[in-house]
Amino acid sequence: MNPFKAVVVERDEEKRQSVSLRTLTEADLMEGDVTLRVSHSSVNYKDGLAVTGKLPVVRRWPMVPGVDVSAEVISSADPLFKPGDQVILNGWGVGEAHLGGWSEIMRVKGDWLIKRPAELSAYDCAAIGTAGYTAMLSLMAIESYGLKPADGAAVVTGAAGGVGSISLMLLKNAGWHVIATTGKLSEADHLRHLGAEEVIDRAELSGPAKPLAKERWVTGIDNVGSHTLANVLSMTKGEGAIVACGNAQGMDLPSSVAPFILRGVALIGINSVTVPRAKREIAWARLAKEIDLAKLHLNTRKVSLDGAIEAGRAIAEGKIKGRVVVEVQ
Ligand SMILES: NC(=O)c1ccc[n+]([C@@H]2O[C@H](COP(=O)([O-])OP(=O)(O)OC[C@H]3O[C@@H](n4cnc5c(N)ncnc54)[C@H](OP(=O)(O)O)[C@@H]3O)[C@@H](O)[C@H]2O)c1
Structure with a gap:
């Protein structure tokens, strides 16, 4: 696997926090049975807390923020997924206890993934997030x-x-x-x-x-x-x-x-983080039918992986309007 880019939040011995765009390698990936190429993530309030340290949401150091993931499966030991599948992931401690979606490559548990609804693009799913x-x-x-x-x-x-x-x-x-x-x-x-x-x-x-x-x-x-x-x-x-x-x-x-x-x-x-897959699939199937995509797009702006850091600081200060999608690749 080639080295890949990710936003990394770190803490020194005196617990001073810093955040930067870094190059990681396969050895940095966490345990999991599915490896993903992430195309989009987003900026949530929780990501802002991870970037700024305003509240202690990060439970593992170093951490990659990004509680939302739109991705393609690269390899899978989970029989439900195969290379090329388009998947989404929201929550499950990603961006808090498990390296998150502000990264070109991730490794996660197959149990956390659902297939992307056919009506929605990878960008749409990150905009909804x-x-x-x-x-x-x-x-x-x-x-x-x-x-x-x-x-x-x-x-x-x-x-x-x-x-x-x-x-x-x-x-x-x-x-x-x-x-x-x-x-x-x-x-x-x-x-x-x-x-x-x-x-x-x-x-x-x-x-x-x-x-x-x-x-x-x-x-x-x-x-x-x-x-x-x-x-x-x-x-x-x-x-x-x-x-x-x-x-x-x-x-x-x-x-x-x-x-x-x-x-x-x-x-x-409501605790969206650990909702079982069956209920997630119902919620996402309804989103695919009930969301007005024109309004969603009007309510969303894009940033690069690098730009996510500044957007994370802004959301923690209540300065963001609507949704921000991170274009990861
Ligand atoms: N329970 C769950 O599973 C779950 C899932 C996702 C998010 N959340 C939580 O839901 C909240 C919203 O998340 P988000 O991603 O939508 O964040 P967001 O985009 O930052 O929205 C939060 C909004 O709250 C308002 N606000 C900010 N500071 C405020 C203050 N001091 N007093 C009153 N209103 C204030 C602002 O709206 P106005 O500018 O319109 O006033 C701000 O845009 C966060 O607390 C987040 O942690 C929970």
């Missing part, structure tokens, strides 16, 4: 809970971000009246184009929450946590349910039990 797959898992959770668009509106927090922007598209496509909250009010027209009927300033939800407030929505996808999620819960209609999938404002949840015991509101958690 963990963000869009998590947005779909969130929509599936809302539907499984039994809520329907006729029950009320759906709120999306962190709407200009990756999970948020794709949540707007998917909820709108499913018939929901969508309310977007954002700190980037200059992007209001873009968020309306993606699917928001209303756009509100995130500052309305950023401070300490009352136990109960005026009911504004019956469901929602929260990417932000902390005071924002507490406010979202306090404004949820009786018998509604909110899906928590992010922590961009903070890991805390300074709420009260009032929404749960006085309005029968439910809080549903």
Whole structure:
């Protein structure tokens, strides 16, 4: 195998972190039964945390970030895959505990892979990435809970971000009246184009929450946590349910039990990282049918492997709009 390029995050003896584009060899690859030639990855909030060290997501040093992978199989000891297969990978600790997708070559467990849906290109799958797959898992959770668009509106927090922007598209496509909250009010027209009927300033939800407030929505996808999620819960209609999938404002949840015991509101958690393959395949099959590719492309920009480092720093500071695809080769 020829040497290959990868973005590597390292730590010295004093735990000072550095990140650079490096040349690796086969000896650097980790254990696994499938070797991949990666064509595309993406920039997720978690990748930004790995690049900057803002939160300790990296559990193995050195690390290659990149929780999303679109790739071709080079060789496989897993009977489900053969050379030339087009595959995708999201999560499973890749970019945290196992070398990730910001690398021209990877070796992974076949159990982590699914075949790329025929309707989507490798670029499309990276543009959707963990963000869009998590947005779909969130929509599936809302539907499984039994809520329907006729029950009320759906709120999306962190709407200009990756999970948020794709949540707007998917909820709108499913018939929901969508309310977007954002700190980037200059992007209001873009968020309306993606699917928001209303756009509100995130500052309305950023401070300490009352136990109960005026009911504004019956469901929602929260990417932000902390005071924002507490406010979202306090404004949820009786018998509604909110899906928590992010922590961009903070890991805390300074709420009260009032929404749960006085309005029968439910809080549903999403962990996209270890979802079993069968459910992943359902989520990706729905994404292939329900995502509006024209809107997805409008919401996505590309960077090179080198450019991923700067984009990782920017996403950790909340400065990225929509999705960023890493063109790896
Ligand atoms: N549960 C899972 O399996 C799963 C999967 C993927 C991602 N996540 C999590 O979901 C969140 C979103 O991920 P992402 O990749 O979409 O990240 P992202 O693109 O950075 O989006 C996060 C958005 O949150 C908003 N935000 C940032 N800082 C904020 C603050 N201090 N207060 C309020 N809002 C703030 C911003 O939206 P506006 O500019 O519109 O305000 C930002 O664009 C992250 O916390 C990530 O770790 C979880």
